[in-house]
Amino acid sequence: xxxxxxxxxxxxxxxxYLQSLNDDLLLLENDPHSSEILDxxxxxxxxLKGMAGTMxxxxxxxxxxxxxxxxxxxxxxxxxxxxxxxxxxFSSVDTLEILLxxxxxxxxxxxxxxxxxxxxxxxxPQAETTETKPLGTKDVSVVLDEFNRETxxxxxxxxxxxxxxxxxxxxxxxxxxxxxxxxxxxxxxxGTIIQCNPSAQDLEEERFDNQFALIILTHESAKEIQAIVExxxxxxxxxxxxxxxxxxxxxxxxxxxxxxxxxxLRTRRTDKFVRVxxxxxxxxxxxxxxxxxxxxxxxxxxxxxEDSEQKNAAAQLDRVTTELQYAAMNLRMVPIKQxxxxxxxxxxxxxxxxxxxxxxxxYGEETELDRGIVNQIGDPLVHLIRNSIDHGIEPRxxxxxxxxxxxxxxxxxxxxxxxxxxxxxxxxxQGLDVEKIRQKAVTQGLVxxxxxxTIDEAANLLFHPGFSTADAVTxxxxxxxxxxxxxxxxxxxxxxxxxxxxxxxxxxxxxKLPLTLAIIKxxxxxAGGETFAIPIQxxxxxxxxxxxxxxxxxxxxxxxxxxxxxxxxxxxxxxxxEPIQSTGPLAVIIVESRGQKVxxxxxxxxxxxxxxxxxxxxxxxxIRGIAGATILGSGRVALILDNxxxxx
Amino acid sequence: MPKKVLITDDTAFMxxxxxxxxxxxxxxxxxxxxxxxxxxxxxxELQPDLVTMDITMPKMDGxxxxxxxMKIDPNAKIVVCSAMGQKPxxxxxxxxxxxxxxxxxFDAERVVEALRKAAP
Numbered sequence: 044x045x046x047x048x049x050x051x052x053x054x055x056x057x058x059x060y061l062q063s064l065n066d067d068l069l070l071l072e073n074d075p076h077s078s079e080i081l082d083x084x085x086x087x088x089x090x091l092k093g094m095a096g097t098m099x100x101x102x103x104x105x106x107x108x109x110x111x112x113x114x115x116x117x118x119x120x121x122x123x124x125x126x127x128x129x130x131x132x133f134s135s136v137d138t139l140e141i142l143l144x145x146x147x148x149x150x151x152x153x154x155x156x157x158x159x160x161x162x163x164x165x166x167x168p169q170a171e172t173t174e175t176k177p178l179g180t181k182d183v184s185v186v187l188d189e190f191n192r193e194t195x196x197x198x199x200x201x202x203x204x205x206x207x208x209x210x211x212x213x214x215x216x217x218x219x220x221x222x223x224x225x226x227x228x229x230x231x232x233x234g235t236i237i238q239c240n241p242s243a244q245d246l247e248e249e250r251f252d253n254q255f256a257l258i259i260l261t262h263e264s265a266k267e268i269q270a271i272v273e274x275x276x277x278x279x280x281x282x283x284x285x286x287x288x289x290x291x292x293x294x295x296x297x298x299x300x301x302x303x304x305x306x307x308l309r310t311r312r313t314d315k316f317v318r319v320x321x322x323x324x325x326x327x328x329x330x331x332x333x334x335x336x337x338x339x340x341x342x343x344x345x346x347x348x349e350d351s352e353q354k355n356a357a358a359q360l361d362r363v364t365t366e367l368q369y370a371a372m373n374l375r376m377v378p379i380k381q382x383x384x385x386x387x388x389x390x391x392x393x394x395x396x397x398x399x400x401x402x403x404x405x406y407g408e409e410t411e412l413d414r415g416i417v418n419q420i421g422d423p424l425v426h427l428i429r430n431s432i433d434h435g436i437e438p439r440x441x442x443x444x445x446x447x448x449x450x451x452x453x454x455x456x457x458x459x460x461x462x463x464x465x466x467x468x469x470x471x472x473q474g475l476d477v478e479k480i481r482q483k484a485v486t487q488g489l490v491x492x493x494x495x496x497t498i499d500e501a502a503n504l505l506f507h508p509g510f511s512t513a514d515a516v517t518x519x520x521x522x523x524x525x526x527x528x529x530x531x532x533x534x535x536x537x538x539x540x541x542x543x544x545x546x547x548x549x550x551x552x553x554x555k556l557p558l559t560l561a562i563i564k565x566x567x568x569x570a571g572g573e574t575f576a577i578p579i580q581x582x583x584x585x586x587x588x589x590x591x592x593x594x595x596x597x598x599x600x601x602x603x604x605x606x607x608x609x610x611x612x613x614x615x616x617x618x619x620x621e622p623i624q625s626t627g628p629l630a631v632i633i634v635e636s637r638g639q640k641v642x643x644x645x646x647x648x649x650x651x652x653x654x655x656x657x658x659x660x661x662x663x664x665x666i667r668g669i670a671g672a673t674i675l676g677s678g679r680v681a682l683i684l685d686n687x688x689x690x691x
Numbered sequence: 692m693p694k695k696v697l698i699t700d701d702t703a704f705m706x707x708x709x710x711x712x713x714x715x716x717x718x719x720x721x722x723x724x725x726x727x728x729x730x731x732x733x734x735x736e737l738q739p740d741l742v743t744m745d746i747t748m749p750k751m752d753g754x755x756x757x758x759x760x761m762k763i764d765p766n767a768k769i770v771v772c773s774a775m776g777q778k779p780x781x782x783x784x785x786x787x788x789x790x791x792x793x794x795x796x797f798d799a800e801r802v803v804e805a806l807r808k809a810a811p
Contacts, residue, residue: 218773218775218778218781218792221782221785221792225791225792229784274808275808276791276804276805276808279799546753
């Protein structure tokens with residue numbers, strides 16, 4: 044019974060349960076008497092406890108047990124879901140999150156005595172704090188968890204016998220764990236071992252003295268079990284008894300419906316999904332990427348063939364590979380729900396802290412996007428939502444004075460638009476304060492003192508590095524990281540940010556992101572004799588110019604394009620290559636980033652192509668101007684240019 | 692009738708020590724084998740009640756030999772002998788069908804207990 048391989052699955056499922064507890068708590072706050080919510084929470088805590096117990100994570104199991112006791116009282120109506128109770132439960136879920144991560148990562152477990160005591164006071168007001176069971180206890184009798192108690196109960200109904208077997212090994216036993224193994228092996232031949240103490244893992248790693256206990260379900264009699272164990276070497280003593288736990292708990296009627304519900308939940312959870320390590324997925328996706336490249340090579344060779352049968356085979360290979368490519372890319376897609384899920388709780392906490400009433404509406408949470416983006420979009424969104432709560436939504440009195448609904452609303456949503464995903468954060472607060480932004484901009488020397496600015500220009504100023512209008516740094520936002528950080532984060536994901544606002548009505552931030560980061564359309568160009576790929580969304584146009592059209596302004600080369608003066612650079616020079624001199628017209632690529640257009644002279648244009656992005660290894664690290672590499676159909680490597688840093 | 696034992700170990704010294712302990716305690720050593728292949732041949736020839744099997748041996752290791760003997764006789768009573776730190780191999784031997792295990796250096800009482808319990 045080595046549980047280590049289940050660790051990841053356990054962690055992932057446990058996190059799901061914690062999320063569901065969090066969600067339920069938010070619902071419960073608005074509907075404190077809903078038995079449906081309470082039942083759901085109780086089940087989540089209960090399942091979590093059972094899982095933790097099975098894994099031998101005692102602290103986690105113990106803590107969840109405390110929480111479950113409180114939930115049980117709420118469920119039966121013996122305890123009222125008051126604000127105090129709900130706050131304790133919120134803290135408990137937070138504690139569980141920490142506890143879970145510490146347990147999973149084998150970190151030292153912190154003491155959460157305060158919150159444990161708070162839970163205990165709720166479940167038993169008379170009880171003076173704690174008789175928490177110390178770890179490494181000498182008492183080896185098995186304390187059944189409720190899941191196993193149920194299993195035993197069902198076993199008894201089906202005519203099995205349940206025994207607790209207490210075994211003492213001889214003091215000088217060598218390879219104790221193997222001895223335990225022979226005992227388990229012998230007993231598993233005649234029955235099923237339900238649980239043991241110490242845990243199977245502790246037994247395997249020889250973290251026990253000479254005594255251990257186990258519970259077995261079997262058709263054999265106690266006498267036979269005794270004889271089987273005594274027939275094994277190095278046994279000092281064997282005691283077979285009925286586990287009193289089982290009989291004592293048999294009358295507990297509350298448990299009777301439980302196993303059915305639990306098994307139903309289990310099937311629902313496992314039927315449609317398989318949890319796979321992301322590393323394995325990435326490996327698969329990378330291999331498909333390689334295959335796509337080989338396909339291109341094969342297709343090029345096949346072009347020269349005459350034989351129609353071979354051509355058909357090649358066409359078939361081409362088609363299947365393309366489908367495989369899309370299927371693999373789909374594996375990278377995850378619903379944005381993963382990110383959105385944490386916001387209801389965050390908004391609740393922040394709204395309480397700033398004494399505002401805020402309603403968070405979420406839509407389109409099932410919208411899928413690239414896992415790589417999902418992992419990185421969280422922080423910018425947190426920042427934007429904090430901004431809305433902190434600067435957007437007005438205090439209640441002010442809202443009433445303005446004739447607005449007392450409760451502020453933040454709408455957070457996602458939707459697809461072509462090959463992009465749009466994420467919108469909108470609040471019905473005070474909108475942008477154009478005058479305040481203007482003044483700030485004046486003090487920062489961004490606009491002249493008497494200039495008038497429009498609301499759109501004000502929005503653009505927000506993105507200027509270091510620009511923040513907050514009068515005081517609050518706990519919620521500010522802290523020097525402003526909209527410019529949001530913009531930088533989004534642009535690093537090849538996305539754009541747009542702000543729209545009406546004073547006193549709304550502020551809406553729209554983030555536009557590509558669906559996937561793994562494959563992009565790129566323009567292939569030659570510079571310094573090497574091939575480079577430029578992401579197509581940055582390319583505005585490509586033109587041919589005569590050398591005479593290159594002008595010099597303040598010792599910089601520029602070109603004039605439709606009355607716009609654009610700086611002009613030689614791409615090869617920018618990248619540190621010796622530019623290959625030629626005569627005749629020049630090929631120029633116009634690239635735009637952050638509203639700034641620049642022309643790059645290149646030696647040749649190869650054309651547009653979909654490329655698979657491979658990140659440069661850690662050895663090379665971040666190279667300015669280079670976003671990654673790709674392997675071309677010819678098998679050659681081309682570097683992908685990072686337009687935003689290149690322009691700088 | 693004393694139980695017939697086949698001793699398998701690649702060192703003559705270990706075979707001698709084991710033989711000495713086993714014969715003093717009412718068993719009959721009917722044969723000795725120096726590697727796995729020899730153990731299989733002698734098992735067929737002598738049909739012993741018990742076999743002691745070393746794990747690390749030339750030609751054929753003990754675990755393979757246990758698997759082969761169990762194929763010939765599913766009721767074979769084999770006690771595997773291991774050095775310290777061979778835990779995974781011992782488990783493999785037990786899974787292959789060994790009835791018990793002994794850890795070197797041997798303790799006479801343990802050897803006798805293992806043999807008695809393996810073939811009661």
